[in-house]
Amino acid sequence: MTTHRWTTWLYGCGISLLLAGALLRPAHAQDIKVTATVSETTVGDEEQVSYTLEIEGVSFSNIAVPEPPEAENLALLQPIPSTQRNMSFINGLQRQSTAFTWVYRPLRLGRALIKPTSVTVQSRLYRTDEIRIDVVPQSQRPQRQQRPANTSPFSSLFGPPPGTPPDEPRASRIGEQDIFIQAIPSANEAFQNEQITVEYRMFFRPFVQPRESRLADSWDAEGFWREELPVEGRPIPRPTQRNGLQYNAITLKRVAVFPTRSGELRIDPLRIETEVLAMQSSRDPFGRLFSAQNPFETVELASPAVIVNTKPLPPNPPAGFTGAVGRYTMTTEISHNEVQVGDAVEVQVQIRGVGNLALLEPPAFEVPGVFETYGPEVETVIDSTSQNVRGTKTFSYTLVPRSNGTFDLPPITFAYFNPATGAYSNSTSDGASIQVFGTATIPAAISTTGAGLPVDDIASLMPAGNWRVYRPTPLHQNVWTYLALLLPLLMLGGVYGYHRHATRLATDHAFARNRVAHPLAKKHLKQAQALLQQEIPEAFYEELERAVLGFIGNRLNIAERGLTRAELDRSLEQVNLAQPLRQELLAFLHTCDQVRFSPTRPTTSQMDTSFDQARHFIIAVDEALRQQAESVNA
Amino acid sequence: MRMVLEMCTVPRWLVWVILIIIPVTEGLAQAQETAQLFEQGNERYAIGAYSEALxxxxxxxxxxxxxxxxxxxxxxxxxxQDSLGQAIRYYEKALRLLPDNVQLHHNLQIARARTRDNFPSLPVPVWKPWWTRTVLTLGALGLFVIGLLFYVAxxxxxAYRLRKGSRNPWLRRSRALTVVFxxxxxxxxxxxxxxTTAQNRVVILAEEITLREGPEPDAPSLLTLHEGLVLDVLDTEATWVEVRLPNGETGWLSAEGTGEI
Structure with a gap:
């Protein structure tokens, strides 16, 4: 606990407020009186000076709180003035006054100046004059008169507060146990992102009356995300007991903190400065009457720091987990289930519960591609009236269908960690179906490239091009490929074979005659058969003779014209044709000659027999020649 | 066929003509119907009915x-429809038939820009672009037809030289050139x-898929790949495909999450 020496010293010396200038500027002759005073017109460079603007003759509600006056070579320590209201009855008349006090600190040695200021009272403006102050080295300031020790006979009960320097001119009348601040966290151990509420309560004994508290230093909680919770503006002290002593308690501050990382995290102490009235009457009914001191002291209070051990979240969070910690429920709502193409559908995903609502990320929402999706717009409503931060966070999506049809919106899953159960949980909504009617026109692209293609979007459809038959079989596995290659080769082979054949026919007479032997024989036999049907024996036998002799001549490569029967017989003997067959052949040839030159006509059966004989001879000769050729080759 | 010929009194040549004409006319009708379906799909697309168009x-x-x-x-x-993998798959298919189409290249570029994976590519041999362009332009069939013409020539x-016995030097040179070409x-x-057959490619259709060291579900995972990435296929085994990433890294993927190009 710290006391301000200058105030106690000032009041200890019995020096009242020093009127520093012609401060009165009553605007009219009413009872309203505005005065501006400073504590001293000569101050040391280590001292402070208080500037008090007092308005008499009017109630506080009729006064507009004035702005602090501007000053030269002085620094304003706090913009918000301390306010003191007094009311008294003198000779049956009520007198009331209000005083606004600001504290300044000299900046350097020399002349300082508090400029004129103004205050509005009952809609009238009152101005003060400027006040000059001399700032001198502290060593030139007269030694402050020490307060008479223990002015109260019972004041010895209140020793000087611990830590008070021996040269302290005045000891505080307030003990450490008389007023203090306590920080009360809801837990000292939490999971990451889990909510913890810290409440700062000021406890003070019944004979201690605090007023006008203000923050003496900034309050911070590094590593936490914070959400201030409201407290009563005019708190009513609530009686309580601590360590067997009676106390009054008021709540100064409530804040919800969410550790953003794991480990040991520290919340700074809450430091406030407050004016305290120690009512000595509680111990010495006459002390206040005989005391010339100002009964108010300015004291600085500080709560202890709060240490929070933060545990990391369990591993393997479920899919879609984005750091939500608390107890939540999720609901979804769709504005329409049946819309026209191009009309908007609003989908609201509302997450309600207790936890780090402000940090919640929107859950994954897979919208079919036929919808243009806008948003989400996020609305967070936090209910801070309860002990914890609770409320709702709403993610609003606007979907615009670009096609007709029935489309299913998939279920939305919101994953969070529940510190109460120590496990991850899921809240899954039901899917929805949207029926879209009508048609839509595709808007033209806003901008295009040099080639006329849309920027950052795909180009439109292509018109029908060349249709091809789908060929799943690759070229090297297609049989037509190899046929296409083989066919020209076969043709070339054919050309080559034909060329060789033609050349041999042209150069090898025996080969050529041999090649034509069969066709010619067949031709003559065919003609003979026709003559047989026509029953023309002469021509029939002539054709038979030509067929047989021509075949033998061609096969043996001998000239059949002018060939005698003896030469024929020898030739056939050379090819090992059997003797009986040769005799039959000669007899057959004789019959042919006989019919051709004889007047008797053969019967049809005789002609048939001759036809068969001719075929038989041809076959027999051909067989004999083949056997001979085979024996030669063997 | 023989029975038909025997039973019918129509001339045999007419039967052959009909047998030739029927498949041709059937093919023409199929092509015409295909074109009509294509136009109807375009109309559905134009009004935003993408599912019906597909x-x-x-x-x-x-x-x-x-x-x-x-x-x-x-x-x-x-x-x-935000099916990025399928979009890239069909753009790549179209690229085989329209290798020089500017609009197709633009759309493929737009689609690729929206994929999540962006692997650096290995350096390409000098001949590879030239070869790829030739194959894309002519195709295996085009090359074969040109080669076949030279071959037949x-x-x-x-055959001419054989038949005519010509020793003309120009004939000899021409024959040598045709053989070479x-x-x-x-x-x-x-x-x-x-x-083309061996160089199969696949595109990832699943939103995410794990590249593994082997063709088993419990094989160690190497990477997580995302929809739209095009990969070369090296091997297949049951329902797994061995793929090569653009940066040369290889691994196995479940074939269920991929689509062939």
């Missing part, structure tokens, strides 16, 4: 005809066919 496009494909425009428009429809010149184009055609 159904019509697929029906057109089932008729056995393909075109670069059909694949391109299917890619567009899939893109509008060389056969014809040889025919051989080159035919070898290129077979090479293109082999490489």
């Amino acid at each position: 159904a019509l496009y697929r029906e057109a494909l089932a008729h056995g005809y393909v075109s670069g425009a059909l694949y391109h428009n299917m890619g567009n429809a899939y893109f509008r 060389s056969i014809g010149l040889t 025919g051989g080159v184009f035919l070898v290129a055609a077979f090479a293109a066919s082999f490489t």
Whole structure:
């Protein structure tokens, strides 16, 4: 606990407020009186000076709180003035006054100046004059008169507060146990992102009356995300007991903190400065009457720091987990289930519960591609009236269908960690179906490239091009490929074979005659058969003779014209044709000659027999020649 | 057939003509129907009914005809449905038929820009772009037809020389040139066919898929790949495919999350 020496010293010396200038500027002759005073017109460079603007003759509600006056070579320590209201009855008349006090600190040695200021009272403006102050080295300031020790006979009960320097001119009348601040966290151990509420309560004994508290230093909680919770503006002290002593308690501050990382995290102490009235009457009914001191002291209070051990979240969070910690429920709502193409559908995903609502990320929402999706717009409503931060966070999506049809919106899953159960949980909504009617026109692209293609979007459809038959079989596995290659080769082979054949026919007479032997024989036999049907024996036998002799001549490569029967017989003997067959052949040839030159006509059966004989001879000769050729080759 | 010929009194040549004409007219009707389905798909697409457009496009494909425009428009429809993997798959298919189409390249670039994976590519040999362009332009069949023409020409010149016994030096040179060109184009055609068949590619259709060291579900995972990435196929085994990433890294993927190109 710290006391301000200058105030106690000032009041200890019995020096009242020093009127520093012609401060009165009553605007009219009413009872309203505005005065501006400073504590001293000569101050040391280590001292402070208080500037008090007092308005008499009017109630506080009729006064507009004035702005602090501007000053030269002085620094304003706090913009918000301390306010003191007094009311008294003198000779049956009520007198009331209000005083606004600001504290300044000299900046350097020399002349300082508090400029004129103004205050509005009952809609009238009152101005003060400027006040000059001399700032001198502290060593030139007269030694402050020490307060008479223990002015109260019972004041010895209140020793000087611990830590008070021996040269302290005045000891505080307030003990450490008389007023203090306590920080009360809801837990000292939490999971990451889990909510913890810290409440700062000021406890003070019944004979201690605090007023006008203000923050003496900034309050911070590094590593936490914070959400201030409201407290009563005019708190009513609530009686309580601590360590067997009676106390009054008021709540100064409530804040919800969410550790953003794991480990040991520290919340700074809450430091406030407050004016305290120690009512000595509680111990010495006459002390206040005989005391010339100002009964108010300015004291600085500080709560202890709060240490929070933060545990990391369990591993393997479920899919879609984005750091939500608390107890939540999720609901979804769709504005329409049946819309026209191009009309908007609003989908609201509302997450309600207790936890780090402000940090919640929107859950994954897979919208079919036929919808243009806008948003989400996020609305967070936090209910801070309860002990914890609770409320709702709403993610609003606007979907615009670009096609007709029935489309299913998939279920939305919101994953969070529940510190109460120590496990991850899921809240899954039901899917929805949207029926879209009508048609839509595709808007033209806003901008295009040099080639006329849309920027950052795909180009439109292509018109029908060349249709091809789908060929799943690759070229090297297609049989037509190899046929296409083989066919020209076969043709070339054919050309080559034909060329060789033609050349041999042209150069090898025996080969050529041999090649034509069969066709010619067949031709003559065919003609003979026709003559047989026509029953023309002469021509029939002539054709038979030509067929047989021509075949033998061609096969043996001998000239059949002018060939005698003896030469024929020898030739056939050379090819090992059997003797009986040769005799039959000669007899057959004789019959042919006989019919051709004889007047008797053969019967049809005789002609048939001759036809068969001719075929038989041809076959027999051909067989004999083949056997001979085979024996030669063997 | 013989029974038909025996039973009918129509001339035999007329039967053959009919037998030839029927398949031809059937093919023409199929092509016409394919074109109609394609146009109907385009109309559905124009009003934003992408699912219906895709159904019509697929029906057109089932008729056995393909075109670069059909694949391109299917890619567009899939893109509008946010099916990035399918969109890239059909754009790549279209690219085989329309290698120089500016609009197709633009759309493919837009689709690729929206994929999550961006692997650096290995350096490409100097001949590879030239070869790829030739194959894309002519195709294995085009190369084969050109080679076949030279081949037939060389056969014809040889037959001519054989028949006529000509010793004309120009004939000899021409024959040598046709043999060389025919051989080159035919070898290129077979090479293109082999490489096209062997160089299978797949595109990832699943939103996420894990690249593993082996073709088992419990094989150690290497990477997580995302929809739209195009990969070369090295091998297949049951329901797994071994793939090579653009940066040369290899691994196995479940074939269920991929689509062939």
